[in-house]
Amino acid sequence: MHVGKHRLLEETDIRNMVYLQAIVKETLRLYPPEPVIGLRAAIEDCTLSTGYRIPFGTQLMVNAWKIQRDERVWPEPHDFQPERFLTTNKDMDFQGQTFELIPFGSGRRSCPGVSLALKMLHFILGSFLHSFKVATLSELEDVDMTESPGLTNPKATPLEVLIPHSVIIVMYLWLSHLSMIQPE
Numbered sequence: 001m002h003v004g005k006h007r008l009l010e011e012t013d014i015r016n017m018v019y020l021q022a023i024v025k026e027t028l029r030l031y032p033p034e035p036v037i038g039l040r041a042a043i044e045d046c047t048l049s050t051g052y053r054i055p056f057g058t059q060l061m062v063n064a065w066k067i068q069r070d071e072r073v074w075p076e077p078h079d080f081q082p083e084r085f086l087t088t089n090k091d092m093d094f095q096g097q098t099f100e101l102i103p104f105g106s107g108r109r110s111c112p113g114v115s116l117a118l119k120m121l122h123f124i125l126g127s128f129l130h131s132f133k134v135a136t137l138s139e140l141e142d143v144d145m146t147e148s149p150g151l152t153n154p155k156a157t158p159l160e161v162l163i164p165h166s167v168i169i170v171m172y173l174w175l176s177h178l179s180m181i182q183p184e
């Protein structure tokens with residue numbers, strides 16, 4: 001236990017919360033918000049290992065969604081298994097040099113917001129799970145994770161979760177504490 005029940009999560013706790021970091025990585029692997037990364041042009045003729053010849057100047061789009069579900073890299077590629085980032089795929093990060101995991105793109109036009117995005121994702125998700133009980137409407141059914149087609153990757157159906165009534169009051173206080181809701 002890194003935080004316990006008697007205080008809120010702090011930013012400095014995140015570095016010890018390796019499973020939380022693995023959950024964020026696994027979510028961005030399976031559901032990259034930008035599944036097909038924008039236009040690039042080949043700067044020279046090249047031939048891929050698969051035999052495809054790409055002539056100079058060809059416009060390319062990178063299918064990150066597909067790359068991140070490649071079964072040669074990711075065992076059981078369609079399953080949500082955060083543990084893989086603590087074991088088989090533990091050296092993979094978002095720096096853009098691990099081309100099997102590129103939710104933020106790679107190279108000099110990769111996402112400049114990666115550091116802020118990860119700080120926010122870790123802190124908000126960690127604080128939420130630490131402070132609230134969350135349940136699905138039916139404990140018997142998995143959440144429907146169907147995706148919508150498009151340049152971004154929204155959920156096809158709304159996410160419906162239960163936050164017990166008494167907890168909603170605590171949630172309001174918690175959000176006020178973070179200045180996300182300003183009391184009138």
Ligand code: HEM
Nearest residue numbers: 033034037038103104105106109110111112113114116117
């Ligand atoms: C989970 C959150 C985010 C994801 C998955 C994400 C992903 C991406 C991707 C895939 C690209 C295109 C990279 C490429 O073409 O190689 C991109 C570009 C960009 N992102 Fe993000 N991003 C996120 C959050 C943010 C945040 C928080 C900011 C700013 C505060 C930001 C600012 C930008 C900008 C300005 C570009 C364009 C960079 C350029 O064209 O040179 N992003 N992002």
